[in-house]
Amino acid sequence: MSDIACINGNFVPLAEALVPIEDRGYQFADGVYEVIVAHGGAPFLLDEHLDRLQRSADGIRLDLDCTTLGLGALIRRGIEECGYGDVMVYLQITRGVASREHAYAGSITPNLVMTFKRKPTIDAALRSDGIKLETVADTRWAHCNIKSIALLANVMIKNAAKQRGYFDAIIVTPDDEVLETSCANVFIVRDGRLITPAADTRILHGITRGFILNNARALQISVEERSVGRSELMAADEVFMTSSSIDILPVCSVDGQPIRSGKPGPIAARMLESFPKSAAAANA
Ligand code: PDD
Numbered sequence: 001m002s003d004i005a006c007i008n009g010n011f012v013p014l015a016e017a018l019v020p021i022e023d024r025g026y027q028f029a030d031g032v033y034e035v036i037v038a039h040g041g042a043p044f045l046l047d048e049h050l051d052r053l054q055r056s057a058d059g060i061r062l063d064l065d066c067t068t069l070g071l072g073a074l075i076r077r078g079i080e081e082c083g084y085g086d087v088m089v090y091l092q093i094t095r096g097v098a099s100r101e102h103a104y105a106g107s108i109t110p111n112l113v114m115t116f117k118r119k120p121t122i123d124a125a126l127r128s129d130g131i132k133l134e135t136v137a138d139t140r141w142a143h144c145n146i147k148s149i150a151l152l153a154n155v156m157i158k159n160a161a162k163q164r165g166y167f168d169a170i171i172v173t174p175d176d177e178v179l180e181t182s183c184a185n186v187f188i189v190r191d192g193r194l195i196t197p198a199a200d201t202r203i204l205h206g207i208t209r210g211f212i213l214n215n216a217r218a219l220q221i222s223v224e225e226r227s228v229g230r231s232e233l234m235a236a237d238e239v240f241m242t243s244s245s246i247d248i249l250p251v252c253s254v255d256g257q258p259i260r261s262g263k264p265g266p267i268a269a270r271m272l273e274s275f276p277k278s279a280a281a282a283n284a
Pocket of ligand 1: 035182183184185205207208209242243244
């Protein structure tokens with residue numbers, strides 16, 4: 001078992017993978033990405049991730065038809081070759097290599113880079129006790145639906161939250177509308193209803209978010225995709241955050257104030273049951 005990378009279709013040990021320093025991804029963060037997990041060797045919601053990758057590429061005018069790249073086959077091969085079973089796949093497509101200039105020519109060839117590593121396990125205490133979040137102002141760009149590799153605002157938000165003792169931060173608008181965290185979507189539960197901010201340009205349209213909404217509907221739990229205010233967040237019965245890397249993490253407090261009892265709630269637990277088990281969890 002080993003960490004590997006795939007550069008434009010060529011697989012190499014991760015430590016040997018190199019990219020040119022004039023790649024526009026390196027100099028301008030001019031690219032898009034996906035994070036996909038595999039459980040027991042099976043990539044989870046792969047088609048949904050590849051569809052979103054195409055939408056992100058279209059969103060930054062990257063002239064690319066992702067279906068012709070054979071990404072699905074490359075991803076499956078990488079998952080198999082690294083041998084971890086539970087894998088974290090990072091995939092990015094940048095506009096490619098060119099002499100540094102803001103405007104880009106149409107003739108640049110995009111670069112595809114993937115890494116395959118063991119999926120980190122989530123600390124059991126985070127799942128059982130919940131996480132602490134703070135609320136912060138939005139300092140990101142105006143196209144957060146595009147999964148751009150330009151994540152400096154998100155990096156600053158998460159790092160500042162961690163330094164203040166929080167797991168992450170919920171980004172809110174100037175009029176106190178809840179958006180998402182630095183790297184996950186946010187759900188609240190109110191009177192048995194599952195509520196999450198609408199999928200507009202201010203949030204990433206999370207694949208996990210979509211999976212949970214579908215599951216909830218299948219379980220006859222009523223769902224609402226609409227604006228959520230900070231006061232509604234603070235008064236919620238449950239709050240949880242979702243992403244490919246964490247599945248679901250329950251939130252026990254926001255800005256130091258406990259959410260209801262301050263303990264993870266039943267809907268988050270019920271939603272978590274619908275996820276495929278990692279090999280480690282299945283063998284425990
Ligand atoms: N982040 N919102 C933001 C800003 C994100 O960066 C992510 C994912 C999500 C959840 O999306 P999904 O359910 O498709 O993973 C929401 C990934 C995991 C990351 O950057 O590492």
